[in-house]
Amino acid sequence: MEDHGTPPLLTLPSELIHHVLSYLPLSDLISIGTVNRALHDHSLQDTLWRPLVQANVHGVNLTHPHNSTWREVFKTHHPYWFIPKNKIWFADNTHTGKLLIARYNPSTNAIEGFALGAERRQPTFTTWDWNPEAIIHTFSPRIQLDLNAPIIRLDANAYARAVGESPNRLQKELPMDLYNEPAHATAGLYSRLMLTRPWPQHIIGKNTPVWPPLRLPSTVRTRNDSASQFRGLDHRPSKIQELSNKTFRIRKWMEFSSRASGISMRVGEDITTWATLPEECYTPTAQKPWQGIWCGDYAGHGCEFLAVIQPDNPEPLPERAEWVMRARERTGSVSSSESWSTAPMEATSDDESSSGMSMSSISQDAELEDSVESENGSTYRGRIEAIKLTGDPNIPRGEYTFIAPDIGPNGLVRVATEDMFKGARIVKSVGHIAARGFREDDFMASQLILISHDRLAQYWETFGHVSFYQRVNLDEFTKVS
DSSP states (O other), X not given: OOOOOSOGGGGSOHHHHHHHHTTSOHHHHHHHTTTOHHHHHHHTOGGGXXXXXXXXXXXXXXXXXXXXXHHHHHXXXXXXXXXXXXXXXXXXXXXTOOEEEEEEETTTTEEEEEEEEEEOOOOOEEOOTTOTTSEEEOOOOEEEEOTTSOSEEEOHHHHHTOBOSSSOGGGSBEEOOOSOOOTTOSEEEEEEEEEOOOOOGGGOOTTOOEESOTTSOOSOOEEOOOTTTTXXXXXXXXXXXXXXXXXXXXXXXXXXXXXXXXXXEEEEEEEEEEEOOOHHHHSOOSSOTTOEEEEEEOGGGOEEEEEEEOOSSOOOOOHHHHHHHHHHHHHSOSSOTXXXXXXXXXXXXXXXXXXXXXXXXXXXXXXXXXXXTTSOTTXXXXXXXXXXXXXXXXXXXXXXXXXXXXXXXXXXXXXXXXXXXXXXXXEEEEEEEEETTTEEEEEEEEEEEEEETTEEEEEETTTTEEEEEEEOOTHHHHOOO
């Protein structure tokens, strides 16, 4: 047999071989370890595995794990690293939803997830010089993680206790010890995490029950309805290539047990599907400075979280929002008594409205455009839309809360000169309204006030009310103290 000798790669010094291997993704690093014993030994070099762990951890510069190796840490949580890597997750709970911050805790070697909540502090009333009749309350929310009630805790114990009929570990449910019930308790809460499969894009239609909803930008969605409560194995991946790294599910229930009979009864089972957003759609840039996760003031409903997005190729406006915007064009004024404050219940052709834009209105628009000639044109362009990640009984999670179709010259209302919003660009927008239970939803004429890149306001013209929105600093909550 011909002797080919030592492969050229293995003639290199170990330091160079490790440097070459450091560029390999996980799948290739594992594959090269199966070539021969020498490469297998090189692939086990612990310094190769630290970057694989660190790449999934935000806000913490990891130090060497205690009583373990980086490879063991990575292996323990594989393939669940996508949960802390994606950082923010939002649920499909009916109406309200829930927002979660996921992170890795090196001190406990656990993946954790906590609900992000906001408290609407006692507001004070203030007066708006431009419209003294408007109702304006201050907004300074207290945003914090609920560290007392974790939603996710994945550790070695959870993986060891995985349950399910299938021998495939990807199809098992992970019991999460979240509630620390004493051993003698006759009732307890239970929670399990399940992996999901992505639903094929080509069969997703307007009415397909998927999460996240279609109006949120995502390339991966999964079904969020099941007659079997997602017990069928076809809902879960059987191999890594089938795993959705943008969605997962949590099954939760209460269980009562009888000490006398030893019989347990499960009640109130609830399943939530969780999804994340592509980081690039909520990360601000020089051209899209308002993108991000925001907290909004919804008065009696308290605080809600929303994704503010500046899409490159926005979808057409909802039909009723389009009617409101067209009505403004016909009247030439956002506050004219002849304009529609909400969309008409029946379609009306454009020629049914005889009111046109007055010469004075055209002149005012020209003056406004002249006043902002020096502004950065690449910043004030395109659409800003806000979609609720958490919601209320009127406008639930996953629905638009406001849309400003054009923050450029075509959407400009004015540049504020009054002290409260001095220098802020004010643009035409629409706000989403509905009766309780999301009935008879409609859009109302409003004005979006671009106070700063971290603060927005919306003037609801018919209500005569101004509501505020404040950016959430996600980095503040991904750090583990």
